[in-house]
Amino acid sequence: MLEADGIGKDYRVDGAVNTAIDSLTFQVAEGELVCIVGPSGCGKTTLLRICAGLLAPTRGVAKVDGREVDGPPADTAVVFQEYGRSLFPWMRVGANVDLPLRRLGLTRAERRERVAEALGLVDLAGRERAWPWQLSGGMQQRVAIARAVAYRPRLLLMDEPFAAVDAQTRAELEDLIRDLWHRLGVTVVFITHDIDESVYLGQRVLVLSSSPTRMQAEIHIGLGEDRDQLATRSSPEFAKLRGAVWKEIQAAKKGGGE
Amino acid sequence: MNLLRRALALTALPAILLGAWWIASDGSTSFYFPPLREILAEFGETWTADRWAADVLPSVARLGAGYGASCLLGVGLGLLIGRTTWLMHLAEPVLEFARAVPPPVLVPVIMLFAGIGDTMKTAVIVSGCVWPILLNTIAGVRSADAVQLDTAAAFGLGRTRTLVSVVVPAASPRIVTGMRQALAVGVILMVISEMFAAQSGLGFAIVQFQRSYAIPAMWSGILLLGCLGVALAALFTLFDRAVLHWYHRMRERSA
Ligand SMILES: Nc1ncnc2c1ncn2[C@@H]1O[C@H](COP(=O)(O)OP(=O)(O)OP(=O)(O)O)[C@@H](O)[C@H]1O
Ligand SMILES: [Mg+2]
Numbered sequence: 001m002l003e004a005d006g007i008g009k010d011y012r013v014d015g016a017v018n019t020a021i022d023s024l025t026f027q028v029a030e031g032e033l034v035c036i037v038g039p040s041g042c043g044k045t046t047l048l049r050i051c052a053g054l055l056a057p058t059r060g061v062a063k064v065d066g067r068e069v070d071g072p073p074a075d076t077a078v079v080f081q082e083y084g085r086s087l088f089p090w091m092r093v094g095a096n097v098d099l100p101l102r103r104l105g106l107t108r109a110e111r112r113e114r115v116a117e118a119l120g121l122v123d124l125a126g127r128e129r130a131w132p133w134q135l136s137g138g139m140q141q142r143v144a145i146a147r148a149v150a151y152r153p154r155l156l157l158m159d160e161p162f163a164a165v166d167a168q169t170r171a172e173l174e175d176l177i178r179d180l181w182h183r184l185g186v187t188v189v190f191i192t193h194d195i196d197e198s199v200y201l202g203q204r205v206l207v208l209s210s211s212p213t214r215m216q217a218e219i220h221i222g223l224g225e226d227r228d229q230l231a232t233r234s235s236p237e238f239a240k241l242r243g244a245v246w247k248e249i250q251a252a253k254k255g256g257g258e
Numbered sequence: 259m260n261l262l263r264r265a266l267a268l269t270a271l272p273a274i275l276l277g278a279w280w281i282a283s284d285g286s287t288s289f290y291f292p293p294l295r296e297i298l299a300e301f302g303e304t305w306t307a308d309r310w311a312a313d314v315l316p317s318v319a320r321l322g323a324g325y326g327a328s329c330l331l332g333v334g335l336g337l338l339i340g341r342t343t344w345l346m347h348l349a350e351p352v353l354e355f356a357r358a359v360p361p362p363v364l365v366p367v368i369m370l371f372a373g374i375g376d377t378m379k380t381a382v383i384v385s386g387c388v389w390p391i392l393l394n395t396i397a398g399v400r401s402a403d404a405v406q407l408d409t410a411a412a413f414g415l416g417r418t419r420t421l422v423s424v425v426v427p428a429a430s431p432r433i434v435t436g437m438r439q440a441l442a443v444g445v446i447l448m449v450i451s452e453m454f455a456a457q458s459g460l461g462f463a464i465v466q467f468q469r470s471y472a473i474p475a476m477w478s479g480i481l482l483l484g485c486l487g488v489a490l491a492a493l494f495t496l497f498d499r500a501v502l503h504w505y506h507r508m509r510e511r512s513a
Binding site for chain 2: 049052053054072076077078080082085086088089099100102103131133134151168214256
């Protein structure tokens with residue numbers, strides 16, 4: 001589904017070259033839920049923007065369905081970290097969710113139905129007429145998720161979507177993502193800097209080194225399909241896995257510091 | 259109650275100033291500063307229906323045409339330049355220069371090319387009004403949020419839809435600011451353009467009164483001009499409230 005083949009990115013700032021990503025190679029299979037963790041500033045957002053076709057890599061290629069990404073690929077939706085800046089404050093919630101649907105050639109009734117359904121899935125049924133800035137942070141991020149869901153993407157890219165919400169909301173939203181992933185059969189790439197979150201959510205966790213970034217490790221999360229905030233998080237396997245991810249991140253930080 | 263208080267707050271200072279003017283000028287025997295009483299009396303006599311048709315309406319029509327053209331031109335060009343990086347770099351120094359030239363200076367120049375008719379006066383208004391709109395539109399477009407643009411691109415919104423649904427609304431608070439500044443400039447230029455070689459208009463009438471020493475009538479014209487400015491500003495506020503409804507409510511919330 002998604003393939004990164006030796007992706008690298010250099011930023012040029014005032015003539016100096018800053019190698020944000022050295023080289024990354026990985027695959028995400030159809031229907032998988034993969035988490036990507038890495039220290040702050042290691043290029044996670046950069047990687048996501050490359051995969052979403054918003055930024056051209058300096059080296060290597062990203063492929064979606066075997067086709068090289070040279071612009072935003074079809075059937076791909078993105079949820080950004082800054083929900084406050086990715087929703088459009090001049091549109092009501094319904095219009096925000098509807099906007100990407102407008103080019104899909106659906107009838108008005110079909111679009112309205114999709115919007116209502118997506119808002120229902122994120123527990124915001126009937127809030128079409130609200131303005132984004134009337135909602136709490138967690139609700140705004142849910143609108144952004146609904147917008148992605150209504151689009152019915154095959155690939156869903158998420159960049160630290162819960163970094164700015166409180167712990168309680170965050171747990172709810174994590175379960176929401178697992179639930180949506182189950183129901184919709186969508187491929188999810190979930191970027192986070194939170195180790196627990198990556199282990200709780202993912203089937204697989206990719207650990208990135210610090211800049212210039214390479215793949216540090218790949219950890220399979222054998223926690224089974226049914227996860228529960230309390231039971232799963234307090235299980236010995238969970239503790240072992242988060243320990244493993246933590247160790248890799250520590251190693252990544254040391255490796256990058258040299 | 260609240261409405262009453264607001265109405266009071268709005269009218270209190272003008273009422274006090276008018277009152278002060280009335281009292282201070284009441285005993286005036288100066289030829290150039292007649293009592294306000296006299297000016298107001300003159301007002302009714304001077305600004306008859308005929309005068310409105312002959313002077314006020316043509317002025318307002320030219321202002322409307324010039325201002326409307328400026329809005330179309332300023333917003334259109336602003337969107338084009340703001341969205342095209344190389345055009346932006348090319349245009350920047352020229353824009354800074356054009357902005358620094360005081361518009362009234364252009365009146366004789368424009369007279370040369372556009373004659374002395376309505377075209378000249380409208381062109382003068384455009385020559386001054388277009389800059390605040392153009393510059394604010396460009397700034398507004400440039401300030402569109404990167405995450406919002408990324409969102410539009412990621413969902414594959416085309417150029418047109420991105421422009422209409424994202425770039426223009428994102429820039430709209432700045433565009434409206436530019437339009438408000440341009441309105442004030444427009445009224446000034448309307449009057450100035452009519453003071454040069456003209457046969458009608460508010461500015462023309464005021465100059466005529468002054469030249470024929472009809473001083474109270476001249477003052478009444480100035481008063482009318484002020485009222486016109488206030489009325490236009492009020493109309494503009496209505497427009498602003500309607501177009502930027504979301505923006506004002508959002509700001510009220512975060513304040
Ligand atoms: N547009 C840019 N121009 C120049 N340098 C950039 C740009 N964007 C990112 N960088 C640099 O690239 C590196 C990676 O940035 P990026 O935002 O991808 O990291 P991140 O892992 O998402 O960080 P965080 O965890 O804080 O979100 C950083 O050193 C950053 O300074
Ligand atoms: Mg980031």
